[in-house]
Amino acid sequence: MIRRTIETIAWEYQQICTGEDPWTALGNFTNAWYDYAKDMRTALVNDPLVLPAHETEYTHRLAAFCAASVEFLCDRYSIPSPDWIHNPYYPLESPWWQTRQAHDPSIREHLLRETPPPFAHRNIFCNNRLYQNKYEMSQWVQEARTKGLTIPNDIWHYARQKEASIHGA
Template identity: 45%
Template sequence: MRARGMKITLWTDELQTMRQAYEDIKNGEEPWVALGNFTNDFFDEDEREARRALFVEPLDIELATTETHHQWAVFCAASIEYLCGKYDLSIPHWIHDPVYAPLAIAWYMVPTPQAAQISSVRERLEMETPEAFKRRNIFCGNRIYLNKREEAEKLRRLMSA
Protein backbone atom coordinates (compact mmCIF):
# COMPACT_ATOMS: atom_id res chain seq x y z
CA MET A 1 0.00 0.00 0.00
CA ARG A 2 1.10 3.55 -0.64
CA ALA A 3 0.05 6.65 1.22
CA ARG A 4 -1.38 9.31 -1.09
CA GLY A 5 -2.51 12.34 0.84
CA MET A 6 -5.32 11.39 3.18
CA LYS A 7 -6.22 8.22 1.34
CA ILE A 8 -4.48 4.90 0.98
CA THR A 9 -4.21 3.31 -2.43
CA LEU A 10 -3.39 -0.28 -3.19
CA TRP A 11 0.15 -1.16 -4.13
CA THR A 12 0.83 -1.21 -7.85
CA ASP A 13 3.74 -2.43 -9.91
CA GLU A 14 4.40 1.17 -10.96
CA LEU A 15 7.42 2.59 -9.22
CA GLN A 16 7.47 6.13 -7.84
CA THR A 17 9.97 8.08 -9.92
CA MET A 18 11.24 11.45 -8.79
CA ARG A 19 9.31 12.96 -11.70
CA GLN A 20 6.09 11.40 -10.34
CA ALA A 21 6.92 12.50 -6.79
CA TYR A 22 7.26 16.08 -8.01
CA GLU A 23 3.97 15.81 -9.94
CA ASP A 24 2.30 14.55 -6.78
CA ILE A 25 3.69 17.52 -4.84
CA LYS A 26 2.39 19.96 -7.48
CA ASN A 27 -1.00 18.24 -7.28
CA GLY A 28 -1.27 18.86 -3.55
CA GLU A 29 0.29 15.72 -2.10
CA GLU A 30 2.14 16.20 1.17
CA PRO A 31 5.77 16.51 -0.07
CA TRP A 32 7.24 14.09 2.45
CA VAL A 33 4.68 11.43 1.47
CA ALA A 34 5.50 11.78 -2.24
CA LEU A 35 9.25 11.82 -1.55
CA GLY A 36 8.86 8.94 0.91
CA ASN A 37 7.22 6.86 -1.80
CA PHE A 38 10.15 7.63 -4.11
CA THR A 39 12.65 6.83 -1.36
CA ASN A 40 10.99 3.50 -0.56
CA ASP A 41 11.23 2.43 -4.19
CA PHE A 42 14.80 3.75 -4.51
CA PHE A 43 16.01 1.82 -1.46
CA ASP A 44 14.05 -1.31 -2.43
CA GLU A 45 16.00 -1.49 -5.70
CA ASP A 46 19.41 -3.11 -5.39
CA GLU A 47 20.60 -2.77 -8.98
CA ARG A 48 22.21 0.48 -10.11
CA GLU A 49 20.23 0.69 -13.36
CA ALA A 50 16.94 0.01 -11.60
CA ARG A 51 17.68 2.86 -9.20
CA ARG A 52 18.79 5.13 -12.01
CA ALA A 53 15.54 4.52 -13.88
CA LEU A 54 13.73 6.24 -10.99
CA PHE A 55 15.28 9.62 -11.81
CA VAL A 56 16.47 9.55 -15.40
CA GLU A 57 13.48 11.61 -16.61
CA PRO A 58 13.58 15.34 -15.84
CA LEU A 59 10.91 16.93 -13.72
CA ASP A 60 8.02 18.53 -15.55
CA ILE A 61 8.59 22.06 -14.31
CA GLU A 62 6.76 24.87 -16.08
CA LEU A 63 7.70 28.51 -16.11
CA ALA A 64 4.41 29.39 -14.40
CA THR A 65 5.11 27.26 -11.34
CA THR A 66 4.59 28.70 -7.84
CA GLU A 67 7.52 29.62 -5.61
CA THR A 68 6.74 26.62 -3.40
CA HIS A 69 6.72 24.29 -6.40
CA HIS A 70 10.02 25.79 -7.54
CA GLN A 71 11.55 25.19 -4.11
CA TRP A 72 10.48 21.55 -4.23
CA ALA A 73 11.80 21.15 -7.78
CA VAL A 74 15.21 22.42 -6.66
CA PHE A 75 15.02 20.14 -3.61
CA CYS A 76 14.23 17.16 -5.86
CA ALA A 77 17.23 17.98 -8.08
CA ALA A 78 19.49 18.26 -5.03
CA SER A 79 18.08 14.95 -3.77
CA ILE A 80 19.03 13.18 -6.99
CA GLU A 81 22.52 14.68 -6.96
CA TYR A 82 22.95 13.65 -3.32
CA LEU A 83 21.69 10.08 -3.85
CA CYS A 84 23.83 9.66 -6.97
CA GLY A 85 26.90 10.70 -5.00
CA LYS A 86 26.09 8.48 -2.06
CA TYR A 87 25.34 5.39 -4.14
CA ASP A 88 27.91 5.94 -6.92
CA LEU A 89 25.38 6.52 -9.69
CA SER A 90 25.84 8.78 -12.68
CA ILE A 91 24.08 12.12 -12.33
CA PRO A 92 21.45 12.75 -15.01
CA HIS A 93 22.10 15.73 -17.29
CA TRP A 94 18.84 17.48 -16.40
CA ILE A 95 20.14 18.20 -12.88
CA HIS A 96 22.38 20.91 -14.36
CA ASP A 97 19.55 22.85 -16.00
CA PRO A 98 19.59 26.48 -14.76
CA VAL A 99 16.01 26.09 -13.51
CA TYR A 100 17.51 24.09 -10.61
CA ALA A 101 19.98 26.87 -9.71
CA PRO A 102 20.35 27.85 -6.05
CA LEU A 103 17.32 29.40 -4.43
CA ALA A 104 17.47 33.17 -4.07
CA ILE A 105 16.46 32.94 -0.41
CA ALA A 106 17.91 30.27 1.87
CA TRP A 107 15.42 27.54 2.75
CA TYR A 108 15.85 26.12 6.23
CA MET A 109 13.82 22.93 6.54
CA VAL A 110 12.63 23.12 10.11
CA PRO A 111 9.36 22.12 11.79
CA THR A 112 8.22 25.69 12.44
CA PRO A 113 9.02 29.10 10.92
CA GLN A 114 10.15 30.27 14.35
CA ALA A 115 12.87 27.60 14.44
CA ALA A 116 14.44 29.09 11.30
CA GLN A 117 14.89 32.35 13.21
CA ILE A 118 17.16 30.74 15.82
CA SER A 119 20.78 31.29 14.83
CA SER A 120 22.03 28.07 16.47
CA VAL A 121 19.48 26.03 14.48
CA ARG A 122 20.53 27.70 11.22
CA GLU A 123 24.22 27.22 12.03
CA ARG A 124 23.74 23.53 12.79
CA LEU A 125 21.81 22.97 9.57
CA GLU A 126 24.41 24.91 7.56
CA MET A 127 27.18 22.77 9.03
CA GLU A 128 25.44 19.37 8.71
CA THR A 129 23.63 19.67 5.36
CA PRO A 130 25.17 17.69 2.46
CA GLU A 131 26.83 19.74 -0.30
CA ALA A 132 24.25 18.91 -3.00
CA PHE A 133 21.67 20.79 -0.93
CA LYS A 134 23.96 23.55 0.37
CA ARG A 135 24.96 24.51 -3.18
CA ARG A 136 21.27 25.11 -3.89
CA ASN A 137 20.75 27.19 -0.73
CA ILE A 138 18.69 24.46 0.97
CA PHE A 139 19.55 23.52 4.53
CA CYS A 140 18.01 20.25 5.67
CA GLY A 141 20.58 18.63 7.97
CA ASN A 142 22.43 15.35 7.59
CA ARG A 143 19.62 12.92 8.29
CA ILE A 144 17.92 13.48 4.96
CA TYR A 145 17.35 10.22 3.07
CA LEU A 146 18.58 7.85 5.74
CA ASN A 147 18.10 4.27 4.61
CA LYS A 148 16.45 2.51 7.54
CA ARG A 149 17.87 -0.85 6.44
CA GLU A 150 21.42 0.50 6.29
CA GLU A 151 20.98 2.19 9.66
CA ALA A 152 19.58 -1.02 11.20
CA GLU A 153 22.57 -2.96 9.84
CA LYS A 154 24.99 -0.42 11.37
CA LEU A 155 23.19 -0.79 14.70
CA ARG A 156 23.36 -4.61 14.50
CA ARG A 157 27.10 -4.44 13.84
CA LEU A 158 27.61 -2.10 16.79
CA MET A 159 25.55 -4.31 19.07
CA SER A 160 27.47 -7.43 18.07
CA ALA A 161 30.93 -5.85 18.40
Protein backbone atom coordinates in the same frame (compact mmCIF):
# COMPACT_ATOMS: atom_id res chain seq x y z
CA MET B 1 1.19 -10.07 -11.18
CA ILE B 2 -0.17 -6.63 -10.30
CA ARG B 3 1.52 -3.87 -12.20
CA ARG B 4 2.34 -0.81 -10.13
CA THR B 5 3.87 2.56 -10.79
CA ILE B 6 7.57 2.76 -10.06
CA GLU B 7 7.97 5.86 -7.95
CA THR B 8 10.60 7.77 -9.88
CA ILE B 9 11.57 11.24 -8.73
CA ALA B 10 9.83 12.72 -11.78
CA TRP B 11 6.62 10.83 -10.97
CA GLU B 12 6.71 11.89 -7.34
CA TYR B 13 7.33 15.53 -8.25
CA GLN B 14 4.20 15.40 -10.43
CA GLN B 15 2.32 13.98 -7.45
CA ILE B 16 3.56 16.87 -5.30
CA CYS B 17 2.41 19.39 -7.91
CA THR B 18 -1.06 17.84 -7.88
CA GLY B 19 -1.43 18.01 -4.11
CA GLU B 20 0.40 15.02 -2.61
CA ASP B 21 2.18 15.79 0.65
CA PRO B 22 5.81 16.30 -0.43
CA TRP B 23 7.28 14.23 2.39
CA THR B 24 4.96 11.33 1.56
CA ALA B 25 5.91 11.56 -2.11
CA LEU B 26 9.63 11.73 -1.32
CA GLY B 27 9.17 8.83 1.10
CA ASN B 28 7.62 6.79 -1.72
CA PHE B 29 10.61 7.62 -3.91
CA THR B 30 13.10 6.62 -1.21
CA ASN B 31 11.27 3.34 -0.62
CA ALA B 32 11.85 2.58 -4.28
CA TRP B 33 15.47 3.79 -4.12
CA TYR B 34 16.40 1.86 -0.99
CA ASP B 35 14.22 -1.20 -1.34
CA TYR B 36 11.99 -2.56 -4.07
CA ALA B 37 13.63 -0.85 -7.08
CA LYS B 38 17.21 -0.46 -5.86
CA ASP B 39 18.41 -2.45 -8.86
CA MET B 40 16.89 0.27 -11.09
CA ARG B 41 18.33 3.36 -9.40
CA THR B 42 19.49 5.00 -12.62
CA ALA B 43 15.99 4.68 -14.06
CA LEU B 44 14.51 6.19 -10.88
CA VAL B 45 16.32 9.48 -11.51
CA ASN B 46 16.92 9.68 -15.27
CA ASP B 47 13.75 11.48 -16.32
CA PRO B 48 13.81 15.24 -15.75
CA LEU B 49 11.13 16.89 -13.66
CA VAL B 50 8.23 18.29 -15.65
CA LEU B 51 7.80 21.76 -14.26
CA PRO B 52 4.25 23.01 -13.77
CA ALA B 53 2.76 25.56 -16.16
CA HIS B 54 2.01 27.82 -13.19
CA GLU B 55 5.05 27.83 -10.97
CA THR B 56 4.75 28.84 -7.33
CA GLU B 57 7.41 29.33 -4.68
CA TYR B 58 6.25 25.98 -3.28
CA THR B 59 6.71 24.05 -6.55
CA HIS B 60 10.03 25.78 -7.25
CA ARG B 61 11.39 24.92 -3.79
CA LEU B 62 10.35 21.31 -4.13
CA ALA B 63 11.79 21.01 -7.63
CA ALA B 64 15.10 22.29 -6.23
CA PHE B 65 14.80 19.85 -3.33
CA CYS B 66 14.19 16.95 -5.75
CA ALA B 67 17.23 17.92 -7.86
CA ALA B 68 19.40 18.16 -4.73
CA SER B 69 18.07 14.81 -3.52
CA VAL B 70 18.98 13.13 -6.80
CA GLU B 71 22.48 14.61 -6.79
CA PHE B 72 22.98 13.60 -3.14
CA LEU B 73 21.75 10.02 -3.59
CA CYS B 74 23.61 9.45 -6.86
CA ASP B 75 26.82 10.64 -5.25
CA ARG B 76 26.30 8.53 -2.13
CA TYR B 77 25.61 5.36 -4.14
CA SER B 78 28.13 6.00 -6.96
CA ILE B 79 25.56 6.35 -9.71
CA PRO B 80 26.14 8.92 -12.45
CA SER B 81 23.94 11.97 -11.88
CA PRO B 82 21.58 12.81 -14.72
CA ASP B 83 22.30 16.07 -16.59
CA TRP B 84 18.91 17.60 -15.80
CA ILE B 85 19.92 18.28 -12.16
CA HIS B 86 22.34 20.99 -13.37
CA ASN B 87 19.55 23.15 -14.81
CA PRO B 88 20.11 26.74 -13.58
CA TYR B 89 16.43 26.79 -12.58
CA TYR B 90 17.04 24.69 -9.48
CA PRO B 91 19.12 26.92 -7.18
CA LEU B 92 16.79 29.09 -5.12
CA GLU B 93 17.26 32.85 -4.91
CA SER B 94 16.49 32.98 -1.19
CA PRO B 95 17.58 30.45 1.44
CA TRP B 96 15.05 27.82 2.40
CA TRP B 97 15.58 26.62 5.96
CA GLN B 98 14.16 23.14 6.59
CA THR B 99 13.54 23.66 10.29
CA ARG B 100 10.84 25.04 12.53
CA GLN B 101 13.50 27.14 14.30
CA ALA B 102 14.63 29.09 11.22
CA HIS B 103 14.53 32.30 13.27
CA ASP B 104 17.26 30.98 15.63
CA PRO B 105 20.74 32.10 14.47
CA SER B 106 22.44 29.14 16.19
CA ILE B 107 20.20 26.68 14.31
CA ARG B 108 20.97 28.44 11.04
CA GLU B 109 24.68 28.30 11.82
CA HIS B 110 24.40 24.58 12.54
CA LEU B 111 22.56 23.97 9.26
CA LEU B 112 25.12 26.02 7.33
CA ARG B 113 27.81 23.63 8.62
CA GLU B 114 25.82 20.37 8.31
CA THR B 115 23.83 20.70 5.09
CA PRO B 116 25.11 18.36 2.36
CA PRO B 117 26.62 20.28 -0.61
CA PRO B 118 23.95 19.31 -3.19
CA PHE B 119 21.38 21.08 -1.00
CA ALA B 120 23.55 23.99 0.13
CA HIS B 121 24.54 25.02 -3.38
CA ARG B 122 20.83 25.18 -4.24
CA ASN B 123 20.25 27.41 -1.19
CA ILE B 124 18.39 24.70 0.77
CA PHE B 125 19.54 24.19 4.35
CA CYS B 126 18.64 20.96 6.13
CA ASN B 127 19.92 18.19 8.35
CA ASN B 128 22.72 15.99 7.02
CA ARG B 129 20.88 12.80 8.06
CA LEU B 130 17.98 13.54 5.81
CA TYR B 131 18.34 10.39 3.72
CA GLN B 132 19.31 7.93 6.40
CA ASN B 133 18.66 4.46 4.99
CA LYS B 134 16.38 2.53 7.36
CA TYR B 135 16.89 -0.65 5.35
CA GLU B 136 20.66 -0.57 5.83
CA MET B 137 20.26 0.33 9.52
CA SER B 138 18.01 -2.69 10.01
CA GLN B 139 20.58 -4.92 8.31
CA TRP B 140 23.36 -3.55 10.55
CA VAL B 141 21.28 -4.09 13.69
CA GLN B 142 20.86 -7.73 12.64
CA GLU B 143 24.58 -7.93 11.95
CA ALA B 144 25.34 -6.59 15.45
CA ARG B 145 23.08 -9.23 16.99
CA THR B 146 24.76 -11.94 14.94
CA LYS B 147 28.09 -10.76 16.35
CA GLY B 148 26.69 -11.33 19.85
CA LEU B 149 25.79 -7.78 20.85
CA THR B 150 22.72 -7.75 23.10
CA ILE B 151 22.68 -4.36 24.83
CA PRO B 152 20.46 -1.97 22.80
CA ASN B 153 22.88 0.94 23.16
CA ASP B 154 25.78 -1.21 21.91
CA ILE B 155 23.70 -2.42 18.96
CA TRP B 156 22.76 1.16 18.05
CA HIS B 157 26.41 2.30 18.29
CA TYR B 158 27.50 -0.58 16.07
CA ALA B 159 24.90 0.27 13.41
CA ARG B 160 25.65 4.00 13.61
CA GLN B 161 29.41 3.39 13.34
CA LYS B 162 28.80 1.20 10.30
CA GLU B 163 26.70 3.96 8.71
CA ALA B 164 29.37 6.58 9.39
CA SER B 165 32.14 4.38 7.95
CA ILE B 166 30.19 3.85 4.73
CA HIS B 167 28.38 7.16 4.28
CA GLY B 168 30.34 9.57 6.43
CA ALA B 169 27.10 10.80 7.96
